[in-house]
Amino acid sequence: MGLVVQKYGGSSVADAEGIKRVAKRIVEAKKNGHQVVVVVSAMGDTTDELIDLAEQVSPMPSGREFDMLLTAGERISMALLAMAIKNLGHSAQSFTGSQAGVITDSVHNKARIIDVTPGRIRTALDEGNIAIVAGFQGVSQDKKDITTLGRGGSDTTAVALAAALDAEVCEIYTDVDGVFTADPRVVKKARKIDWIAFEDMLELAASGSKVLLHRCVEYARRYNIPIHVRSSFSGHEGTWVSSAPIEQGDKPVEQAIISGVAHDTSEAKVTVVGVPDKPGEAAAIFRTISDAEINIDMIVQNVSAASTGLTDISFTLPKAEGRKAIDALEKNRSGIGFDSLRYDDQIGKISLVGAGMKTNPGVTADFFKALADAGVNIELISTSEIRISVVTRADDVNEAVRAVHSAFGLDSDSDEAVVYGGTGR
Amino acid sequence: MGLVVQKYGGSSVADAEGIKRVAKRIVEAKKNGHQVVVVVSAMGDTTDELIDLAEQVSPMPSGREFDMLLTAGERISMALLAMAIKNLGHSAQSFTGSQAGVITDSVHNKARIIDVTPGRIRTALDEGNIAIVAGFQGVSQDKKDITTLGRGGSDTTAVALAAALDAEVCEIYTDVDGVFTADPRVVKKARKIDWIAFEDMLELAASGSKVLLHRCVEYARRYNIPIHVRSSFSGHEGTWVSSAPIEQGDKPVEQAIISGVAHDTSEAKVTVVGVPDKPGEAAAIFRTISDAEINIDMIVQNVSAASTGLTDISFTLPKAEGRKAIDALEKNRSGIGFDSLRYDDQIGKISLVGAGMKTNPGVTADFFKALADAGVNIELISTSEIRISVVTRADDVNEAVRAVHSAFGLDSDSDEAVVYGGTGR
Numbered sequence: 001m002g003l004v005v006q007k008y009g010g011s012s013v014a015d016a017e018g019i020k021r022v023a024k025r026i027v028e029a030k031k032n033g034h035q036v037v038v039v040v041s042a043m044g045d046t047t048d049e050l051i052d053l054a055e056q057v058s059p060m061p062s063g064r065e066f067d068m069l070l071t072a073g074e075r076i077s078m079a080l081l082a083m084a085i086k087n088l089g090h091s092a093q094s095f096t097g098s099q100a101g102v103i104t105d106s107v108h109n110k111a112r113i114i115d116v117t118p119g120r121i122r123t124a125l126d127e128g129n130i131a132i133v134a135g136f137q138g139v140s141q142d143k144k145d146i147t148t149l150g151r152g153g154s155d156t157t158a159v160a161l162a163a164a165l166d167a168e169v170c171e172i173y174t175d176v177d178g179v180f181t182a183d184p185r186v187v188k189k190a191r192k193i194d195w196i197a198f199e200d201m202l203e204l205a206a207s208g209s210k211v212l213l214h215r216c217v218e219y220a221r222r223y224n225i226p227i228h229v230r231s232s233f234s235g236h237e238g239t240w241v242s243s244a245p246i247e248q249g250d251k252p253v254e255q256a257i258i259s260g261v262a263h264d265t266s267e268a269k270v271t272v273v274g275v276p277d278k279p280g281e282a283a284a285i286f287r288t289i290s291d292a293e294i295n296i297d298m299i300v301q302n303v304s305a306a307s308t309g310l311t312d313i314s315f316t317l318p319k320a321e322g323r324k325a326i327d328a329l330e331k332n333r334s335g336i337g338f339d340s341l342r343y344d345d346q347i348g349k350i351s352l353v354g355a356g357m358k359t360n361p362g363v364t365a366d367f368f369k370a371l372a373d374a375g376v377n378i379e380l381i382s383t384s385e386i387r388i389s390v391v392t393r394a395d396d397v398n399e400a401v402r403a404v405h406s407a408f409g410l411d412s413d414s415d416e417a418v419v420y421g422g423t424g425r
Numbered sequence: 426m427g428l429v430v431q432k433y434g435g436s437s438v439a440d441a442e443g444i445k446r447v448a449k450r451i452v453e454a455k456k457n458g459h460q461v462v463v464v465v466s467a468m469g470d471t472t473d474e475l476i477d478l479a480e481q482v483s484p485m486p487s488g489r490e491f492d493m494l495l496t497a498g499e500r501i502s503m504a505l506l507a508m509a510i511k512n513l514g515h516s517a518q519s520f521t522g523s524q525a526g527v528i529t530d531s532v533h534n535k536a537r538i539i540d541v542t543p544g545r546i547r548t549a550l551d552e553g554n555i556a557i558v559a560g561f562q563g564v565s566q567d568k569k570d571i572t573t574l575g576r577g578g579s580d581t582t583a584v585a586l587a588a589a590l591d592a593e594v595c596e597i598y599t600d601v602d603g604v605f606t607a608d609p610r611v612v613k614k615a616r617k618i619d620w621i622a623f624e625d626m627l628e629l630a631a632s633g634s635k636v637l638l639h640r641c642v643e644y645a646r647r648y649n650i651p652i653h654v655r656s657s658f659s660g661h662e663g664t665w666v667s668s669a670p671i672e673q674g675d676k677p678v679e680q681a682i683i684s685g686v687a688h689d690t691s692e693a694k695v696t697v698v699g700v701p702d703k704p705g706e707a708a709a710i711f712r713t714i715s716d717a718e719i720n721i722d723m724i725v726q727n728v729s730a731a732s733t734g735l736t737d738i739s740f741t742l743p744k745a746e747g748r749k750a751i752d753a754l755e756k757n758r759s760g761i762g763f764d765s766l767r768y769d770d771q772i773g774k775i776s777l778v779g780a781g782m783k784t785n786p787g788v789t790a791d792f793f794k795a796l797a798d799a800g801v802n803i804e805l806i807s808t809s810e811i812r813i814s815v816v817t818r819a820d821d822v823n824e825a826v827r828a829v830h831s832a833f834g835l836d837s838d839s840d841e842a843v844v845y846g847g848t849g850r
Contacts, residue, residue: 016481023482050501056441057448057505058512065511068519069504072497076475079494080482086490087483094493099569144524 002168003035003125007135007158011175012232013077014044022173022232023084026130030090035125037165039135039158040081042073063108067137067148071097074134074154082132092130095120097137098146101164102157104138110150111138113157113219116164133161152213159216163223170225172212173232178239179204179211181260181410186398189411193259195240200259200353203387207351208264217241257356258363258408263401265348265394267297268322269380271314272329274339278309284336285313285329292328294321298349298382298389310339314380316391319345347379348397351389352404358385370407376400427593428460428550432560432583436600437657438502439469447598447657448509451555455515460550462590464560464583465506467498488533492562492573496522499559499579507557517555520545522562523571526589527582529563535575536563538582538644541589558586577638584641588648595650597637598657603664604629604636606685606835611823614836618685620665625684625778628812632776633689642666682781683788683833688826690773690819692722693747694805696739697754699764703734709761710738710754717753719746723774723807723814735764739805741816744770772804773822776814777829783810795832801825 006026013019029036050069054061061069078094085092101117124131135154140147149156155172162170179201180190196204198221205214211229220227220241230238275281282301289296297316317325326343329336350371357363367388371378376399380391392400405411431451438444447465454461475494479486486494503519510517526542549556560579563572574581580597587595604626605615621629623646630639636654645652645666655663700706707726714721724740742750751768754761775796782788792813796803801824805816817825830836 016478019482053441053501053505054508057444058508060512061508062511065504065507065517065519068507069501072500072504075497075500076478076494079490079497080478082490082493083479083483083486086487087485092490094490096571146521 003037003165004029004169004171005037005039005158005162005165005167006171006173007039007154008041008081008173008232009154009175010041010044010047010077012173013040013081016080019043019077019080019084023081023088025173025232026081026085027088027090030130034168037121037125037131037133037161037167038081039133039154039161040074040077041135041154042070043077043080046073046076064145067108067146070148071134071137071146074136078132078134082130085130085132090130091128092132093124094132094134095124096134097157098139100131100133100161102133102138102160103141104147104149106140106142106145106147108145108147111140111147113138113149113160114141116160118161118164121161121165133157152216155213155216156219159219159223159225159227162225163219167225169228170220171228171230173230174211175231175233176211177231177234177236178229179209179241179260182401182405183209183263186263186401187261187405187411189413190405191410191412193239194237195242195245196259197355198241198243199386200355201241203351203353203384204260204262207262207353207387207389208266208349209260209262211239212241257360258352258354258410260353260410261401261405261408262351262353263348263397264351265397266318267316267347267349268319268343268345269314269316269347269391270322270325270329271312271342271344272336272338273312273342274308274310275313276309276337277311281336282313284332285338286315288328288332288336289315289317289325292324294325294328298380298391300380300382316347316349316380346394347391348394348400349389349391350397350400350404351387352408353387355386357388364388366407367404370404371400373407374399374403376403428462428590429454429594429596430462430464430583430587430590430592431596431598432464432579433466433506433598433657434579434600435466435469435472435502437598438465438506441505444468444502444505444509448506448513450598450657451506451510452513452515455555459593462546462550462556462558462586462592463506464558464579464586465499465502466560466579467495468502468505471498471501489570492533492536492571495573496559496562496571499561503557503559507555510555510557515555516553517557518549519557519559520549521559522582523564525556525558525586527558527563527585528566529572529574531565531567531570531572533570533572536565536572538563538574538585539566541585543586543589546586546590558582577641580638580641581644584644584648584650584652587650588644592650594653595645596653596655598655599636600656600658601636602656602659602661603654604634604666604685607826607830608634608688611688611826612686612830612836614838615830616835616837618664619662620667620670621684622780623666623668624811625780626666628776628778628809629685629687632687632778632812632814633691633774634685634687636664637666682785683777683779683835685778685835686826686830686833687776687778688773688822689776690822691743692741692772692774693744693768693770694739694741694772694816695747695750695754696737696767696769697761697763698737698767699733699735700738701734701762702736706761707738709757710763711740713753713757713761714740714742714750717749719750719753723805723816725805725807741772741774741805771819772816773819773825774814774816775822775825775829776812777833778812780811782813789813791832792829795829796825798832799824799828801828
């Protein structure tokens with residue numbers, strides 16, 4: 001039996017009862033012969049309450065102090081969890097990110113892990129302890145200041161520790177049963193995925209699936225750490241995310257052609273209208289955007305109208321960044337050269353993800369047919385080797401997701417998954 | 426202008442408004458040209474709420490984890506305070522006890538400071554920052570674990586930092602105007618003391634005065650750091666505690682003969698009845714008590730009754746330790762040799778403190794007369810060079826305090842303080 005890293009999110013440790021329930025599950029793993037490292041998030045709404053306090057004392061809190069403040073949340077949950085485990089007769093020690101050796105850069109509020117030196121964790125394990133580590137936080141390499149890793153940071157902490165400790169698996173406990181073929185709140189017949197490859201999971205995460213964040217999956221793939229996403233409220237097997245299928249008893253797991261359908265309504269679309277169709281124009285636009293530190297998602301350039309020599313360039317970005325992007329472009333209008341800007345925040349994105357896609361051209365056609373049959377109009381298209389995404393009206397998103405999910409045989413009561421043969425059909 | 430250390434207690438930073446008010450006061454000191462180090466406690470009821478959570482997950486939380494938990498409280502208040510100061514246009518950085526170099530022993534929940542290495546604080550100050558330090562906490566020298574200093578620990582943090590940084594003064598901000606000649610809730614006419622010597626303050630603290638704790642005053646005396654106890658809710662001068670009177674404008678401050686009257690109803694009395702009056706008996710009793718790690722206060726041995734060769738030994742101790750003391754003595758009854766034990770938790774202690782006492786024998790007589798005039802019966806007496814304490818019925822305490830306060834001319838509307846001449850009167 002090897003070492004397992006378990007991560008419990010805020011909803012799993014929302015109150016004293018939750019903490020005691022989680023403690024029992026951790027002790028179970030220890031009793032099964034594992035060395036156990038637990039990464040824990042702040043309890044329930046703690047982080048939101050702290051943010052609220054910060055806003056009351058300062059409209060623009062400094063990054064360093066904001067991180068100092070927020071890290072109090074995990075300090076509380078991890079100490080309580082260690083106490084609860086001891087109360088079950090097992091020894092446990094809690095460690096801050098700094099004590100656990102989570103070394104980051106100095107970018108407060110969204111620091112990146114640059115090294116993990118888990119000497120104290122290793123010692124605690126060797127002495128027979130369960131080690132509890134604060135998620136979401138680290139210490140900066142140069143200034144020794146406390147940092148936080150940004151949204152979903154606890155998952156990244158767990159995977160990084162699993163890599164540094166050469167863990168057998170990183171278990172991510174959450175309030176859902178695993179990764180689904182679509183958001184179960186939208187698609188009632190969505191199915192839990194038993195196994196999914198890192199690449200497909202990366203595309204799902206990038207396309208709006210909220211269960212695992214992109215950065216965490218990326219980290220796991222780089223160090224080849226299998227992730228097991230599962231519910232802390234049940235004993236069910238969840239979803240395995242790894243490079244190759246994991247054997248599950250006598251049930252062989254095959255790689256699906258289509259992994260799932262993701263959707264995202266958190267983005268807006270900016271269209272730069274009347275751009276001269278000459279080299280360097282796109283570069284000027286996206287240099288302006290990147291100088292404003294705005295992350296963009298899809299980019300589409302329309303075919304130039306030969307008569308005018310002008311074209312339109314559209315891109316999508318998080319709604320929260322919309323104002324900033326428009327301001328930056330307007331400010332640089334003369335430098336770039338365009339007629340006007342259009343901003344549209346009533347869009348949605350639907351993505352179909354699957355490793356089988358690259359060898360099955362029919363997938364794309366079936367995807368567009370499903371959307372057409374559902375009467376959904378397509379505004380933008382973007383593809384990768386294993387993903388195809390379209391932008392539609394926000395109002396159409398739920399209907400589009402259901403239609404695509406059903407057309408590809410992903411519905412839970414569908415007997416026949418769609419099978420592609422050869423290089424098309 | 427030199428360096429000042431300011432300490433703000435939980436009631437001063439109970440909510441966002443309190444934090445903003447305190448921030449203004451800190452900035453005021455900075456504007457006056459001081460280098461400012463601020464030690465802050467957890468907000469209002471935070472610590473109690475955390476203790477409550479701990480009790481919900483474990484009836485006997487481990488010391489290490491309990492300290493990890495509680496230190497989240499100061500982390501929140503100090504980060505918020507730093508944000509509030511920055512919002513006023515001044516630079517501030519917050520530091521945990523560990524970051525501030527507060528090195529302690531490993532006794533969790535009541536660690537002692539063994540060294541202070543404030544290198545990071547000094548750097549922050551030299552760079553023009555206001556340094557905010559978490560009170561009540563440190564890091565253990567051997568294991569590098571987070572520790573807490575026990576009740577009143579933030580005051581000790583402040584004094585220890587003031588000593589290590591060679592501060593001009595340590596200002597302790599609280600919710601009262603300073604140290605009074607008696608508890609103002611009991612004696613309406615109690616007066617604020619302008620200046621009091623370390624020694625007198627030590628005796629008052631040991632006798633039940635709650636404003637400053639004994640350990641903090643002891644530390645200040647050892648390093649000769651003047652303490653200024655004052656209210657964070659007003660601009661009034663408070664009470665100076667130092668080795669020699671501080672000049673205050675043109676008003677010379679003289680050392681009073683009597684500093685004040687303290688009282689304490691948190692103790693109980695144990696009487697060991699029928700102890701053989703021979704060498705080694707008291708030693709056996711108090712070895713038993715100290716082996717049980719119980720701190721005792723007063724000890725009185727009655728005169729032996731010649732006829733029996735037996736005597737009684739009484740001592741007082743915190744009520745919370747009563748059960749433990751009785752159990753320890755009963756268990757060792759045969760080893761010690763006594764007839765019976767009596768336990769009485771309906772007692773109170775009244776103490777008169779003043780440096781003038783040692784050269785004025787009349788003080789003792791006047792003290793007893795005041796108590797007798799008020800009809801208060803005395804059960805035990807104990808004295809030091811500058812203090813005289815008596816134990817009475819708990820019901821008599823308030824009346825006794827008022828009578829003594831008035832008899833020694835301490836009442837605020839009394840024109841004439843009692844004056845002693847020569848070596849008595």
